[in-house]
Amino acid sequence: xxxxxxxxxxxxxxxxxxxxxxxxxxxxxxxxxxxxxxxxxxxxxxxxxxxxxxxxxxxxxxxxxxxxxxxxxxxxxxxxxxxxxxxxxxxxxxxxxxxxxxxxxxx
Amino acid sequence: xxxxxxxxxxxxxxxxxxxxxxxxxxxxxxxxxxxxxxxxxxxxxxxxxxxxxxxxxxxxxxxxxxxxxxxxxxxxxxxxxxxxxxxxxxxxxxxxxxxxxxxxxxxxxxxxxxxxxxxxxxxxxxxxxxxxxxxxxxxxxxxxxxxxxxxxxxxxxxxxxxxxxxxxxxxxx
Numbered sequence: 001x002x003x004x005x006x007x008x009x010x011x012x013x014x015x016x017x018x019x020x021x022x023x024x025x026x027x028x029x030x031x032x033x034x035x036x037x038x039x040x041x042x043x044x045x046x047x048x049x050x051x052x053x054x055x056x057x058x059x060x061x062x063x064x065x066x067x068x069x070x071x072x073x074x075x076x077x078x079x080x081x082x083x084x085x086x087x088x089x090x091x092x093x094x095x096x097x098x099x100x101x102x103x104x105x106x107x
Numbered sequence: 108x109x110x111x112x113x114x115x116x117x118x119x120x121x122x123x124x125x126x127x128x129x130x131x132x133x134x135x136x137x138x139x140x141x142x143x144x145x146x147x148x149x150x151x152x153x154x155x156x157x158x159x160x161x162x163x164x165x166x167x168x169x170x171x172x173x174x175x176x177x178x179x180x181x182x183x184x185x186x187x188x189x190x191x192x193x194x195x196x197x198x199x200x201x202x203x204x205x206x207x208x209x210x211x212x213x214x215x216x217x218x219x220x221x222x223x224x225x226x227x228x229x230x231x232x233x234x235x236x237x238x239x240x241x242x243x244x245x246x247x248x249x250x251x252x253x254x255x256x257x258x259x260x261x262x263x264x265x266x267x268x269x270x271x272x273x274x275x276x277x278x279x280x
Contacts, residue, residue, distance in 0.1 A: 041147075
């Protein structure tokens, strides 16, 4: 039986979306469709993230650590920083598992 | 910010999310701009019996599979901006005449820029179907353009079932 690899995101890391990804905004939500084996497959799995998740997604391209993004979102949404960090780590780990994001260096 | 709000939803195609024609066009164009193929489920019977309702087609960008006579293509009908997967039944200079195999009249003449991609593979109930995509497509285009396909269908229905299976096997092998 295959053992699922445990993927952990950390607040000090910078993450970036993969290039082989089609991102489309639909009614405020984001549709993420990976290009796999040179093909976009609407009959296979794709992902949508909510409007709030989109706020995080928009900041991922800025090469900021999750800690910095959490602080910005905490201010923007006037929400508890710890709660935001927990939510963000959950989402990032999910996206890492699905190979939609990768950890990158800041340079 | 609630935890539930930020988590991604994983969707299986067509089950939790409905793709409109306009969105499908956008996604198709995005795929082709990356040089990727595009796989999706078609709806309707306008291309029956070669492409049926709920068949899954894979489209390739024109740079990988150029438009040509007899090829089923995904295109935008200029009048109403509708997305269709129909066959090229004639070519006039830089324009193509598009028609559904099961339609009595052609759609219209369209330009190369209205063609998004061409059908390069077809799956029906998890089986690959190749008939209608090979060189026989040119004969199908001729028959379709001249309104002879319905006649052939009615003749086909009169052939005993066992003989039909035999003929199908001979054609497909």
